[in-house]
Amino acid sequence: MAEQAARLRIDKWLWQARFFKTRSLASKVVSAGKCRLNGAPVAKPSRNVEPGDVLTFPQGHDVRVIRIVALGERRGPAPEAQALYEDLSPPEQKEKDPAAPKVDAGGRPTKRQRREFEKSRFRALE
Secondary structure, three states, rough: OOOOOOEHHHHHHHHOOOOOOHHHHHHHHHHOOOEEOEEEEEEOOOEEEEOEEEEEEEEEEEEEEEEEOOOOOOOOOOHHHOEEEOOOOOOOOOOOOOOOOOOOOOOOOOHHHHHHHHHHHHHHHH
């Protein structure tokens, strides 16, 4: 194959760009209708993408907005995968909970700190 294909399946591209650990996980996200291609919902993992397309999909607790820069030939190392896209909405920095108890430098919390932690956990669930 002398030329690289102009299009690639959306599930295969998400897997090659290392957004999902397996291709079947990428297929499940797309099949569930949680992925958008250029603002339009996509329900089939066989939908083709090309450079310049914008993808919006959930990953963990974040919603990722990605512009496709290139199509990959294989699922390579992370630096190679990061060259395939441009992140339009980088993940926000999560701040520590100010109510969380402080842990000593030793790393292991004391009994009092564990009790405070349990109390703060139950307050968060209410």
